[in-house]
Amino acid sequence: MWSAPQEMRKIGLYMVDADAQQAALALARMAVLHPLEEPGGEALPENPAAPYHEVYHDLNSRFGKISGFIRKPLEAPAESTRLVTLDRLQELDQQLKALWAQISALEEQIRRQNERIAAIRQLANSLQKFTSLDLDLGRLRRQGRFLRIAVGTIPAENFNQLRSALSLTKFLIKTFYSSEGINHVVLFGPSQHREEVQDLLQSADFRGLVVPEEFTGSPTQLQADLDLRSREAEAHLRNLQQELYDLIDANMATLQSARDALLLAQPYASLGTVLKGRGGLVYLQGWVPAQREDEIRQQLVGHLEYPFQLEFSKPGQQEFDRVPSLLKKSRLLRPFQGLVKNFGMPGYREVDPSGLFALSYLLMFGMMFGDIGHGAVIALASLLFVRSYPGVTIVGVLAGMSSLFFGFVYGSLFGYEHVVPALWMSPMHDPVQVLLLAVFWGAGFIVIANLLAIRNFYAAGQFEQAYFSGKGLAGLLFYLAAFYAAYQVAANGRFGWLEALVMAAPMTVIVGFQWRRSSGGLVERILVVFIEGLEHVISNVSGTLSFLRVAAFSLNHIALAAAVFAIAGMLGSFGHGVTVVLGNIFIIVLEGAIVAIQCLRLEYYEGFSRFFNGKGRAFEPLKFET
Amino acid sequence: MSGFSSVYLDTRLTVLARRLFSFEQLIDFIELDLERILAQVREHTGYDYTVDNSNPRLIEGQLTNHALDEFRILIRPFSGSERRFLQFAIRWFELVNLKVLIRGKFNAIDSDLIEEQLIDLRRFADLPIKQLLETDDPYEMLRLLETTVYGGIVRPARRMYEEHGNDLFLLDATIDRSFFIDLHYHARFLDSEDAENVGRVLGGLLDRFNLLWLLRYRFSYGLSPARSFYLLTKTGNRLHSAQLLRLARLDSVEEVVVALPREYRELLANVAGISDMETVMEYYSLSLAARALHRLPNLLSRTFSYIVLREAEVRFLQALIKGKQLGFENDLIRQAVGARA
Known part of the structure; x- marks a missing residue:
C-alpha cells in the first residue's frame, strides 16, 4: 500500500585517473549512481574531469546548433564501452567548429x-x-x-x-x-x-x-x-539552402562520429565538478541503491584495469536530507507517482504515499462520480491515449472502473436511476446518511494521514515531534477525542467531563510542546502558542468537513442528470434523445474534470500536507543520455 | 490604482527616496577606502554587500539586484500602460549586458571573459545569456538577438556595425537611441496627466542624450548635419526638433553651446570638452528627476524618477567600488565617475 523510497548507500570509489572514464561508463550503463559533489579540500584539490567537461560542453553546444540542420536520422552507437579520449573530443570539436563557421556564413547569406x-x-x-x-x-x-x-x-x-x-x-x-x-x-x-x-x-x-x-x-x-x-x-536563396544541406550531407560521417562521441563521453564529462583527485588518484562519491552493491562491485572489477578501493556506507541520520529518493518502480503506480511528485518529492526516510494515494483517489472519484455508463465511457475513452499518454490511460481506465463500480452501488446508468437495481442505494434516497458517511471517510483519511506523519517523524529520528506535536501522537489522540466528543454531542446531546478530559489531555501536551519550542517574550510566546493551538483545532475541523464534498458531488451528479432529463422531458422524441446524449457528454466532460480536480485537492491539502513535506531530492543517476 | 495602493506606494517611495545618496555624499565616498564605503552604504541603506576579490562582479550584481528588487515592489501596484512603461524603463539595466555581449563578440573576446562582465539579473533577465555566449561569431549572435525582445534594438546596431565597424560609442549610442524611441513610444499610452509629469523627467534625459550625441556625431565623427540629426532620438524638454536642426548646421562645439537655450547655455558656458559636458548634462537631468521624486504628487512620475536616480546611483557605486577594488588613484576614479566636471 505504501513504502519508503529505496534503501541507499553512500559509495566512495578511489581509483587511478586512467580508469575514471571506464568507471563512469560502467556506472552509467547500470544507471545506479547519483553523484555527490563535495569539496575535495586540500587532500584532493584537483578536478581531473574538468578539462574534459569543458571540451565536451563546447562540442555538445556546437553539435546542438548543427543538429537542427540534419535531415537524416543518425544511428545509435554500436557499443557503450568505448572510451573517448580528450584528444578525440578536441579533434571533433575543431571539425565541428570549422563546419559551423561554414554553416553560420551560409545562414548569414540566407538571412541577407x-x-x-x-x-x-x-x-x-x-x-x-x-x-x-x-x-x-x-x-x-x-x-x-x-x-x-x-x-x-x-x-x-x-x-x-x-x-x-x-x-x-x-x-x-x-x-x-x-x-x-x-x-x-x-x-x-x-x-x-x-x-x-x-x-x-x-x-x-x-x-x-x-x-x-x-x-x-x-x-x-x-x-x-x-x-x-x-x-x-x-533561385539564389534555394541554391544557398541546397548548399547548406549538401554541406551537412557531406559531413554526415563527422556528425555521426561527434554524436557517438558525445553519447559515450557524457557520463565522464558530467562528473566534471564531482570527481576530485590528486596526482593521478581520483575519488568519486555518490549514492547508490543498497540492493545493487554486489552488481556494482562486480562490474567495476570486470571493467577497471587498475586496482581500486570501493566503500559503501549507510547514510547517517544527519545525512538524510541529502540522500536522494528512489521510488519503487511500478508500471501501474507510475502515473500516480507523477501526481505525488507534483506536490513534492518524498524525502529519503519518508513514506512514498503513491499506493495509498492511488487507492483513495480512485475510491473518492468513484464515490463522487458513480455511474455505470459514465464510468464505462471514461474507461474506454482513456484507451485512445494508450500510445501517446499511457499514464492518462492507466488513471482514466482505473477511475472509469471505480466510477462504474460505484454506478452499480448507486444503481445509476447514464443518469437513469431506475434501470439497474442499486446494490446499496442512490445517494438521493438518503442524503443525510451519505453526508455522514463522507464525514467518517474524511475522519478515517485524516487518521491515516496522522499515522503516516508519526511514522515519518519516527523514521527521521524526530521522536519528540512524533509523540507530542499536533501532527504526532498527541495530535492524533486529540483528533480522535474531538471526534468522539462531537459524536456524543450529535448522538446523545451530551458533553460531559469525560469528553472534556479526553480532549484536554492531548491538547495540553500539544500546547506544552509548542511552548517549549517557542521563543521570544512572554506575551509573544503566549500569543504564538494560543494561535497555533487554535489553528490546530480549526484545521482538524475544516479538514474533516472538507470531505463533505465527496457526498456533495455524488448528490450533484444525480442532480445534474435530473436537470438534463427535465430539459429533455420538455422536448419531442428527437430533441429528447439529443438532449440526453449532449447532457451526458456535458456531465462526463465538465463534472468529470471538476471531480478529478476536487479529489486531487483533497489528497494534496487534507492528506499530503499533514504528513509529507515533499522536500526530498529525486534520484538522478549517471546514465547515457539518449 | 486603489486608494490603499496609492498610500502604500507613496510611503514606499518616501522611504526609498530617503535612502538615496546625494551627489555630495557620493563624491565624498571617493576619499574613503572600500570597507568604509560599504559600511556607510550599509548604515544608510541597510544593504550588506560582500566583497569577493576572486569575483569582482559579485558586488556589481548585488547592487543591481537590490535596485531591481526595489523596482519590482514599486511597480507592483501599477497596471496597464503605466506598468508596461515602468517595466520597459527597467530594461535599461539589461542593456548593459546587451552592450557587453555585443562589444565582446565584436572584439572576439573569450566567452568566459564576457561572462565575467555580465551582471546576473536573475528573474529580470530576458536575454538568453547562455546561448548568446555559445555563439561563435558576431553575426550568429546578432541573428539570435534578433529573435529576442531586443530584436528592434539590435537591428540598427547591426547596420551601424556593418557601416562603421566596431566603434564603441556609435554602437552604444545606436542601442540607447532605439531604447529611448521605444520608451517614448510606451509613454504615449499613458494618460495625459501621467504623460505630462513623466515627460518632464524623460525630456531631461532625452535632451541630455541628444545634445551629447549631436556633439559627438558632428565634431568627433565628422558626420554630416543631416545624418547627425537623423541619428538623434525623440525630442525632449527644451531641445525641440527645429532647434536640433539648427544646432546640427553649426560648425563648432562653441557655436552649438552659444546657440543652446538659455538654461543649457548657462550650464555649459564654462565647461570645456564634450566629456565634461556629458557629465554636467547628466547631473542636470538627474536633478530634474530628484525634483520630481521629492516634489511632484504624481506617483508614476515619482516612481520613474526613482528608477532613473537609483540607476545612476548604482552605476556610480559600481564604478567607484570597481576602481577601489582595482586600486586606482582617487583622481582616476573621480574622472571615471565624472566627478571632476
Missing part, C-alpha cells in the same frame, strides 16, 4: 538574401502604386546634373526623422503609399548633396528602386525587371 527578396517585393508593391503618380520613371535612371530623384521604401517609424533630416540637404520626401509598417516614398533634391543623402538614407534603412539601363519608361518593363530579380534572388 531573405531581406533582399523582401525588399524587392516591397519595391514591386511600390511600382503597382505608380499608376496614381504623375511621374516619368525614366527620370529615375537619367539622374540630372541638378536634380536627383529616388523611389523606394523605408520603415514607417523612420519616416518623420528622415524627413526632418532631409530638410538640411534641401531634399523633399513624400509617401505615396503606406502598408504594414513600410512607407513607399519618392524623394528628390539637388544633386550636389547626393553623397550626404546616400549615407543618410542608408542609416534610415531606405531600399531604393533601381531602374535598369535598357528602361524605356514603361512601368510594365520595370515590373518585369523586378519579377526577374525576384526570381533570381529566390
